[in-house]
Amino acid sequence: MTATHKGRSLDRQMNTKSKAYEEVLGEIRKFISKNELSSGDKLPSERELADQLNASRSSVREALRALELLGLIETRRGEGTFLKVYRPYHTVGLLSAFILQDPNVKKDIILTKNIIEKEATKIASSQLKQEDMQKLLSILENNELDEKQRHYNFFMVIFQHTENNLMQRIWQLMEDFSYTMEEIGYNKQFYIDLIEILNTNQQESIEYLFEKLSR
Amino acid sequence: MTATHKGRSLDRQMNTKSKAYEEVLGEIRKFISKNELSSGDKLPSERELADQLNASRSSVREALRALELLGLIETRRGEGTFLKVYRPYHTVGLLSAFILQDPNVKKDIILTKNIIEKEATKIASSQLKQEDMQKLLSILENNELDEKQRHYNFFMVIFQHTENNLMQRIWQLMEDFSYTMEEIGYNKQFYIDLIEILNTNQQESIEYLFEKLSR
DNA sequence: ATAGTTGAGTGGTCAGACCAATTTTTAGCG
DNA sequence: CGCTAAAAATTGGTCTGACCACTCAACTAT
Incomplete structure (x- = not known):
């Protein structure tokens, strides 16, 4: 019965069953360090990332939105996604409301x-x-x-x-x-x-x- | 009810053209405080939230994933989404990884x-x-x-x-x-x-x- | 009463379609 | 040739609908 089984390409073990967006997060981090990007530099587009990382655009977006909320990236419609200087004050209001x-x-x-x-x-x-x-x-x-x-x-x-x-x-x-x-x-x-x-x-x-x- | 006009229901001003997932974030926060939820309590399902907040499930998920990455919620497949005891440690780790x-x-x-x-x-x-x-x-x-x-x-x-x-x-x-x-x-x-x-x-x-x- | 099955509910992921803003290319004109 | 304006391509923003995998409770047959 073939069991199609198409999930994430690499779930090396059951114990490391990370979610797609978490892997995307890791890949983005690797990409940043490999290309030595720093604040102001541009990341690949969402569609490009999805393609390269073998994930759907939705998953890529979930990762990017999380990074955005943390204040690590900035997105500008029509332009792209950019690394940002980390400035904390932004997230606090939201956080403290939850804490x-x-x-x-x-x-x-x-x-x-x-x-x-x-x-x-x-x-x-x-x-x-x-x-x-x-x-x-x-x-x-x-x-x-x-x-x-x-x-x-x-x-x-x-x-x-x-x-x-x-x-x-x-x-x-x-x-x-x-x-x-x-x-x-x-x-x-x-x-x-x-x-x-x-x-x-x-x-x-x-x-x-x-x-x-x-x- | 007019029903047309479907963009985000409340963009109070042009200046606060927040993104959908940001509004969802705010709504979730209100929901939590209104119902006095605390750690361990269950949030409505993604589909339910999408329905109540008049947003798509994608947008709701982007908000939830961001919260999850921040360590504020925990999701268990097949069960639901739950509030978590907040630990800054998680965030410190996350940020450091990018720093x-x-x-x-x-x-x-x-x-x-x-x-x-x-x-x-x-x-x-x-x-x-x-x-x-x-x-x-x-x-x-x-x-x-x-x-x-x-x-x-x-x-x-x-x-x-x-x-x-x-x-x-x-x-x-x-x-x-x-x-x-x-x-x-x-x-x-x-x-x-x-x-x-x-x-x-x-x-x-x-x-x-x-x-x-x-x- | 118990064990097994089924089905509903939930998160996880994906593909595709538009929209809106911006940039790049192209076409046209002087 | 150079400049401007229109068109096309690119990019993020949002939504819909579809499956899958997992959990739990209700149901059924034994």
């Missing part, structure tokens, strides 16, 4: 974010120049920024001097999640102290300053 | 992983009991483990005492990625020293021990 208030997750995010900020500051401390300090000060003095924006901009400057993109991305993501929840600590004095420490190059005090936040 | 295309992220991974291991150790240090120390020792003495496995098992014990799932998840992810690249540092003496430090409760030395690795 149930799990206090454990909240605590993890705050703690981990705090650690990453501390380490980033330690790394960046030797790289910050006088103009960077000026930039940090002007962020503090800019009264048009609310607390969240101030924090984000402040540490954005710092992360840019860590030369560690991965850490910055992880941080941005957590910043994103914590955007909707009331942050703890981080009063204005914290930033002032931090700038002072950076100015006088007392790197050992960074640890101490951040430690105070956790309590 | 790691950059060739010089290798360095970033090693550095970041190192930082996380250090901080996790500091956090866990006060939680580790005598039996845990015994476990760590036995991992070191198990000659059936290769370097990678030893490292993984060793820190897995430590991360289990941090009570920070997010951090552990991030670490595991980076472990995965670094699996194919030759690791630096981490000779056997490192673990021995670390155990000694933990035994004698010299938490200040943790920082120093890890610092040596980076050079």
Whole structure:
């Protein structure tokens, strides 16, 4: 009875029965790395992808829509699909509406974010120049920024001097999640102290300053 | 009822010309909050949603797939779609996979992983009991483990005492990625020293021990 | 009462058809 | 030859309808 059996070409085992759109996701990732695409570059069209990956256009679209919602790609009707600079703020609103208030997750995010900020500051401390300090000060003095924006901009400057993109991305993501929840600590004095420490190059005090936040 | 005019029922303004799947996303969110659904609860079927939201099943699926990729829902063929406990870990993993295309992220991974291991150790240090120390020792003495496995098992014990799932998840992810690249540092003496430090409760030395690795 | 069958419901995937916006090509004119 | 305007091709956006594979509950025959 032949059992036609046409499903995905490669379900090497039963255990890896991934869905079509997940495989498409993986293939797109491979394609990006193989061709060394970066933000702004164009991806093949949906029809082309479907053809090359041996999947239907619907499946390809499911993968692309998911990527779009995550903010990794941008699609322009009539033009195509493009890689995007990852900017988190977009997805948050939607996400937070779905997220149930799990206090454990909240605590993890705050703690981990705090650690990453501390380490980033330690790394960046030797790289910050006088103009960077000026930039940090002007962020503090800019009264048009609310607390969240101030924090984000402040540490954005710092992360840019860590030369560690991965850490910055992880941080941005957590910043994103914590955007909707009331942050703890981080009063204005914290930033002032931090700038002072950076100015006088007392790197050992960074640890101490951040430690105070956790309590 | 007029019935003609079939485009999206509500494009409140021209400026908010959202796509169908985005509106579906919003409608699903409303549905969830209106019916006070929480994790484990079942969503209407795809066909039902398509019908109620006046959209095609394709559009509904694009929205659902995006939610699934975000880790907000879970689908079981033959059963239905269910709300899931939200875990940011999933998203972190997903994003990282796309971020790691950059060739010089290798360095970033090693550095970041190192930082996380250090901080996790500091956090866990006060939680580790005598039996845990015994476990760590036995991992070191198990000659059936290769370097990678030893490292993984060793820190897995430590991360289990941090009570920070997010951090552990991030670490595991980076472990995965670094699996194919030759690791630096981490000779056997490192673990021995670390155990000694933990035994004698010299938490200040943790920082120093890890610092040596980076050079 | 039990075991086996059947059928309805659900997600997974696909093919094909239009529409709408944009780009590229072509045709036409000066 | 050069420019502009129309036509064609390309691309994303949406919808319809069709199967398949899987799950579960109702039904049936033993």
